[in-house]
Amino acid sequence: MRKFLLSVVLLYAALIGFAQNNGEKRYAMYGVGFYNLENLFDTLHDAGKNDFEYLPDGANAWSGMKYRAKLKNMSTVLGEMCTDKLKNGPAFIGLSEVENRSVVEDLLKQPALAGRNYRVVHIEGPDRRGVDCAAIYNPKYFELDTCMLVYYYYLDPNQPEVDLSFYVDENKRVVPYQELRGDTSHVTRGFLVVSGKLVGEKTHFIVNHWPSRFAGSEARERAGYQVYHLKEALLEQDPGAHIIIMGDMNDDPKNKSMSEQLKCKHDIKDVKSAHDLYNPWWDMLYKKGQGTLSYQGSWNLFDQIVFSGDLIGDDRSTLKFLRNEVFLREYLFQREGRYKGSPFRTHAGGVWLNGYSDHLPTYIYLVKEVK
Secondary structure, three states, X not given: OHHHHHHXXXXXXXXXXXXXXXXXXXXXXXXEEEEEEEEEOOOOOOOOOOOHHHOOOOOOOOOHHHHHHHHHHHHHHHHHOOOOOOOOOOOEEEEEEEOOHHHHHHHHOOOOOHHHOOEEEEOOOOOOOOOEEEXXXXXXXXXXXXXXXXXXXXXXXXXXXXXXXXXXOOOOOEEEOOOOOOOOOOOOOOEEEEEEEEOOEEEEEEEEEOOOHHHOHHHHHHHHHHHHHHHHHHHHHOOOOEEEEEEEOOOOOOOHHHXXXXXXXXXXXXXXXXXXXXXXXXXXXXXXXXXXXXXXXXXXXXXXXXXXXXXXXXXXXXXXXXXXXXXXXHHHEOOOOOOOOOEOOOEEOOEEOOOOOOOOOEEEEEEEEEO
């Protein structure tokens, strides 16, 4: 695999060099990534949140030393993502399982990331444990316009009129409701929408962390339904914009939430318009057997990045999808014991391992002609 990737890089470099020497078209690549940081908590209590296990006197005895180790480990991974092809790493990275904005700011102060000039996007969400979605971006490549948190709404037979947690105003602008409605007994993360220009092209990122497997398939199908309609509304608001949906979906590509409710296409030939979503991870899991987390010896690929059909094609005068990858390094895997070969996580069985995350990061490369 490493030889193959090296050959791809060398071939790409040779093509660029040939083009430069012959006055032909030149291209630039850009990275977009996602990483579930597995409980990036500080050591302080956030009022109203059930974060007690991540306090110094909590179940995990979460100390300043452990927090600093966690920051170092997470920044190491984020700092290496995409750097085999891109010196400056990804232009945009979605994150999940962060406690607040402060922990992301602490993350960006780490030596592995401090020189990148990344900026933070975070909106405090309603999750009772206090874990949120967030994003970091390089302003050299992405110009932030707006951001908003669209709540996840559970269905409630007592409130049958509750459907979506946003509306479209008279100017076709997407506006999120500011209150929780529907069944609020299991409040969870919302959908973080980050809008701006990615290398000059209007792009909406939607960062997700869908309900857990314990919630049942219907809860994630509900998430897929809501994000599908959010995507449609954003495209009505901004015709021609790119949509990039990423996150820990807690489902694999073929599960109903992704294939039926979000309506992702797994065969590129089936992508017919900009409104269609392409999911490049189907072959990665079902043909190559590569996932992002392991449970009882079997791999799942919950951490997906899907995108609108306008990013498919050969006309690279605008951004186009090039390839997708799972970030793989030896240090990210358990090397011994019962869970050998699984992602090397922070805790296991109540024991602090000083690992990384129970998820592996994912990313895609986009390519565009250099004018």
